[in-house]
Amino acid sequence: MNFVILRTQKLKSKGAICRSAKHAFREQDTPNADPKLTPENTHIGAQSSDEAMAAVNARLPDKIRKNGVMAIEYLITASPEAMTAKLRKDQDNYFHDSLAWLKAKHGAENVVYAGIHRDEKTPHMYAYVVPIDSQGKLNARHFLGGAKALNAMQTDFAQQVGVKHDFKRGIEGSKATHQRVQSFYGQINQPQAPLTVDKERKVLKKGVFSTTVESDEEYQARIIREVNKQIQPSVEKARLSGTK
Known part of the structure; x- marks a missing residue:
C-alpha cells in the first residue's frame, strides 16, 4: 500500500488557526508525539505559533466576510507502511516536492508556514496557506x-x-466521508496488531482409529480468510487515504 495522503481543513477564525499552530509547534500537550523525537521536527517560515500567526495576519486583507476561510490547513503524507519504509532523505525529498507543489498552486507568498513532524508514528507535513486568489x-x-x-x-x-x-x-x-485533518491522521496512526494465523491443520473428525484433517484446499481457503479479515483495517486506511 503506497498511496499519497493529502488532506485539507478550512480554518475560519484566528482562534482555530492559533490552536492548530500550537499543535504544530508542540506548544500544547500532544499525547501521540514522542518528546525525544520532537527536536527532529522541521519548521519552515515560522519558528513558533506567534510567528505563524504574524505571517497569517500579514497576508489577510483588512476586511474579511463573515464565515470566510482565513487559512487552509494541509496535511501531506503517505500510507504509513510505505512512508516509514523510506529513508529520511527520501522522506524529505517527498516533502520538499510537496511544498513546491503547494507554492505553485497557491503562490509562494501565501504558503506562510510548513512543518515536518517526525515525532509521531508516521512522518507528515503540515502547511498553512492564506487562500488569496489572482485578484x-x-x-x-x-x-x-x-x-x-x-x-x-x-x-x-x-x-x-x-x-x-x-x-x-x-x-x-x-x-468514505471527509474527516478533520487531525482526526484522520490520528486514525491512520493507530498501530496494527501482528497477524496471527493458526498454521496447524484443523481436525475435522477424530475417531478411535483415524483422524480427519483439512484438505489442502480447505486449509488454503481458511488461511486466506483469516489473513484477509486481519488486514481489512489496513486496507480501509489505504482506501481512505485517497478520498475526495
Missing part, C-alpha cells in the same frame, strides 16, 4: 471548490508529486 481576494473556494475540484486536486498531486516518489493516487470515487 487579490480571500477566496478558498477558488482553490478547493466542490467535490469535483477536490477530486481533481488529489489526482494532480498524485501525478505531479506522488508518482515521482513511488506513491500513487488512492481509490477514485471512494464513498
